[in-house]
Amino acid sequence: MLSSLLITLFALSSTAVQGALNGTCSVNGTPGVCVKTAACSADGVPPTSNAAPRSGANPAAAANGATGVHPASSQKDSDSSDNTPSPRACPAPPANKASIDFIKGFEKFADSPYFDTGHKPTVGYGHLCTRDGCTELGIKFPMTVKQGEDLLQKDLGVSRGCITTDTTDRVRLNANQYGALVSWGFNVGCGNVKKSTLLARLNKGEDPNKVAASELPKFNRDSTGAVVAGLTRRRAGEVKLFQTPSNDGALPVMC
Numbered sequence: 001m002l003s004s005l006l007i008t009l010f011a012l013s014s015t016a017v018q019g020a021l022n023g024t025c026s027v028n029g030t031p032g033v034c035v036k037t038a039a040c041s042a043d044g045v046p047p048t049s050n051a052a053p054r055s056g057a058n059p060a061a062a063a064n065g066a067t068g069v070h071p072a073s074s075q076k077d078s079d080s081s082d083n084t085p086s087p088r089a090c091p092a093p094p095a096n097k098a099s100i101d102f103i104k105g106f107e108k109f110a111d112s113p114y115f116d117t118g119h120k121p122t123v124g125y126g127h128l129c130t131r132d133g134c135t136e137l138g139i140k141f142p143m144t145v146k147q148g149e150d151l152l153q154k155d156l157g158v159s160r161g162c163i164t165t166d167t168t169d170r171v172r173l174n175a176n177q178y179g180a181l182v183s184w185g186f187n188v189g190c191g192n193v194k195k196s197t198l199l200a201r202l203n204k205g206e207d208p209n210k211v212a213a214s215e216l217p218k219f220n221r222d223s224t225g226a227v228v229a230g231l232t233r234r235r236a237g238e239v240k241l242f243q244t245p246s247n248d249g250a251l252p253v254m255c
Contacts, residue, residue: 090255092164095156096248099179102241103186104152106234111142118223124148126186127155159185159193166194168203169252177208178250180216180242187234188219212242 095103107126113134116122121129123137125148130136139147163181167173173181185193193199198215202208216239220231 090164090253092157092160093175093178093250093253095160095179095182096175096246096250098176098241098244099182100152100156102179102237103156103183106183106187106230106237107152109145109148111144111148113141117228123151125152125155127151156182156186158190159183162190162193164251164253166190166199167251170205171202171208171251172249173208173251174246175248175250176244176246177212177242180212180238183238183241184216184219184235187231192219209243213239216242 104125109125110123113121113123113129113132116128121132121134123129123134123141124143127134127148134141137151143151159182163178163185181193196215198211201211201215216235217232218235220227220235222228222231
């Protein structure tokens, strides 16, 4: 009689344990599924001490066993629960016509290579070449305006990308504000954009118009530290463009 009772209790216990292992649980508040290792994994995959998180997984969450789920605190930088992509995962928006015209007005058009003030080979609308004579472009000079415009659009893709990528999704910019920053980024380079106080202040949530008015004018010096009148004019123009109202939104971009 006692042995039968013990067998019955053991069977019930095994069923309960198995149900617990296959049931839902959580890791630091993140829902998951318990697996045979008796460790809770966010997607039912048992964690291992030497496994790297899959593409898209949050490293901190992976360290806690959540190998495929982002904690809520980091979901704005990853896939959200409604499958809406992060703004920074989307392609950078194009610069509007006002911004393109502004950039072209300052860069001017050169149909043949020349050396800029930094003695760098340049052609078209401010395109910096990697070789003297810009031979890497494979273009017969003098180039056409259309070739120059196509090259400008390609070059602007770099600055559009870093403005979009390096701003958080709390930064709200209209088309003119975004275009002014694209012009600035095209002129000073993405490295300077990324480490700028301007970007840091925008990402903290400060008023964009105030940030642009106080930060953009600082970028008016050449590599020797000397103030350049042309750069002073350009920064003033970018501030004016930035503060020109527009009903067209640019950032954050959703796709």
